[in-house]
Amino acid sequence: MLEYALRRIVATIPVLFLVAVIVFSLLYLAPGDPAAVLAGDQASAEEIARFRVSLGLDKSFFLRFFQWGNGVLRGDLGVSVFSGKTVTSLIAQRLEPTIALTLTSLVVALLIALPLGIFAAWRPGSWFDRAAMGFAVLGFSVPVFVLSYCLVLLFAVKLSVLPVQGYRPILDGIGPFLSHLILPSLGLGVLNAALIARTTRAAMLEVLRQDYIRTAQAKGLPVMRILIGHALKNAAIPIVTIIGISFAVLISGVVVTETVFNIPGVGRLTVDAILRRDYPVIQGVILLFSFAYVLLNLTIDLSYALFDPRIRL
Amino acid sequence: MGSLKEHPGVTVGAGLLAAMALAAIAAPLIAPINPHLIAPFERLQDPGSRYWFGTDQIGRDVFSRTVYGARVSMTVGCVVALVSVLAGLVLGLLSGFIRWVDGLLMRMMDGLMAIPSILLAIALVAISGPSIRSIVIAITIAELPRVTRLVRGQVIGLRDQLFIEAATTAGTSVPVILYRHIVPNLLAPLLVQTSYVFAAAVMTEAVLSFIGAGVPPETPSWGNIIAEGRTVFQLAPHIVLFPSMVLSVMVLSVNILGDGLRDAFDPRFVGQQ
Numbered sequence: 001m002l003e004y005a006l007r008r009i010v011a012t013i014p015v016l017f018l019v020a021v022i023v024f025s026l027l028y029l030a031p032g033d034p035a036a037v038l039a040g041d042q043a044s045a046e047e048i049a050r051f052r053v054s055l056g057l058d059k060s061f062f063l064r065f066f067q068w069g070n071g072v073l074r075g076d077l078g079v080s081v082f083s084g085k086t087v088t089s090l091i092a093q094r095l096e097p098t099i100a101l102t103l104t105s106l107v108v109a110l111l112i113a114l115p116l117g118i119f120a121a122w123r124p125g126s127w128f129d130r131a132a133m134g135f136a137v138l139g140f141s142v143p144v145f146v147l148s149y150c151l152v153l154l155f156a157v158k159l160s161v162l163p164v165q166g167y168r169p170i171l172d173g174i175g176p177f178l179s180h181l182i183l184p185s186l187g188l189g190v191l192n193a194a195l196i197a198r199t200t201r202a203a204m205l206e207v208l209r210q211d212y213i214r215t216a217q218a219k220g221l222p223v224m225r226i227l228i229g230h231a232l233k234n235a236a237i238p239i240v241t242i243i244g245i246s247f248a249v250l251i252s253g254v255v256v257t258e259t260v261f262n263i264p265g266v267g268r269l270t271v272d273a274i275l276r277r278d279y280p281v282i283q284g285v286i287l288l289f290s291f292a293y294v295l296l297n298l299t300i301d302l303s304y305a306l307f308d309p310r311i312r313l
Numbered sequence: 314m315g316s317l318k319e320h321p322g323v324t325v326g327a328g329l330l331a332a333m334a335l336a337a338i339a340a341p342l343i344a345p346i347n348p349h350l351i352a353p354f355e356r357l358q359d360p361g362s363r364y365w366f367g368t369d370q371i372g373r374d375v376f377s378r379t380v381y382g383a384r385v386s387m388t389v390g391c392v393v394a395l396v397s398v399l400a401g402l403v404l405g406l407l408s409g410f411i412r413w414v415d416g417l418l419m420r421m422m423d424g425l426m427a428i429p430s431i432l433l434a435i436a437l438v439a440i441s442g443p444s445i446r447s448i449v450i451a452i453t454i455a456e457l458p459r460v461t462r463l464v465r466g467q468v469i470g471l472r473d474q475l476f477i478e479a480a481t482t483a484g485t486s487v488p489v490i491l492y493r494h495i496v497p498n499l500l501a502p503l504l505v506q507t508s509y510v511f512a513a514a515v516m517t518e519a520v521l522s523f524i525g526a527g528v529p530p531e532t533p534s535w536g537n538i539i540a541e542g543r544t545v546f547q548l549a550p551h552i553v554l555f556p557s558m559v560l561s562v563m564v565l566s567v568n569i570l571g572d573g574l575r576d577a578f579d580p581r582f583v584g585q586q
Contacts, residue, residue, distance in 0.1 A: 260543070286428060
């Protein structure tokens, strides 16, 4: 088990390094002069030159990468061109709403996807299965902002039972905190559920064909015990894997959802940075999200040992 | 593979997509009003017989803008799908057949795949400026690793087949083996993948335009129209809802087409996914 964990951790280091190289190199991929693009159409030659110095584009690629990488290792992601504050402090201020939205959306996605996938696989070809998979195809096809606006129109504008937008920290009380998160989490979670439901069904179908499931049925075990105790446990690896992969969808969705619901999180910070052409912030956020994605998938890889004892050997 | 007509997903998806493509091509004939025409006295009109999808906050016809918006989505979807599938095919073939290239390319693809595709596209558009060209390049780079990995996986599976070994033993050159024996076997999975890349490109373009990192605001695109309607959503939800519905129908039709093609080419998938 320890050898497996060490092997996986060591294999993650080059991926993190590659992500850092790619995120850093993006600025150098721009056609023409990136300093001129980021300074904007109205910028004078002096302003462009100042931008070039502030972004370090006047130094060699390797020297700049070394300095930047050294900073990243110490938690220094650079300084915002717009506000003059450090990118790390800007991200830290916005982290709470993003974490809250991501976690609640994941909970919503799992609460919808697991029952849908499990029961669709229990009776393949039934009306429930068809409806569940129809929902999954629809979920892939409806952009997150479309569903979010439909939810806002129904629950906030027409029925006036939930707030249209905004965010309340958990310290303001659990009621306002949750009421502001219900619609964004539903919008983001429902679409993510489509991906997880489809994989859950496929993984469960595979397991439900096994002999030991037939034996459990022959023994007269209750359906729920067969599905949850026997089948789901053995179908866990692909399901957990897709939850990890769906984190990328969730991250992309967070950027959009925070814009729709005016939530002051890291996603909103990214959008503001795009509008202000604040590249150090964009770079910092992308690096943070990508590292989080890689590390989450590493955790999921390590969790395989919990579900499949053979991996521990 | 059975007849494509036996798979309703292919017929329905292709039919809807063809209708949208026709609408995009014939936009000047279908759109009743110039999509850029500002009519201050007609602003925020509800949908009706004159303005089918209503008007926006400066009086522009939302239906005409939505029809013209299909042009942007179709262009981005088609170009991204074509370029990323062709580039992914070349890279995947090289990776599957040349071992030192494989190590190098796959590590690069690992790095690219670790960055969520929308964020990668956002960064690329941010540094190259908002235009359809930079969006196409950004989404292509973000989609490329998935196509390359698919082709590489298929090539590795085919490489050890007897008919390839026979061709190698008979002295057939690598380019000929690739062209005559490998590529024809890749066409079916690539066609399915093309539809998924198309859907992803349309969706990503809309998201980029919606958050202000997409096509310039003066160009009517579905993401732009929805973003502009956001500010008056409570007063005039039609500005957001109509283009949203059309966008969803387009992505849905491509996904149905992709699933139908997958079922048609590989019957093992029928009823599985």
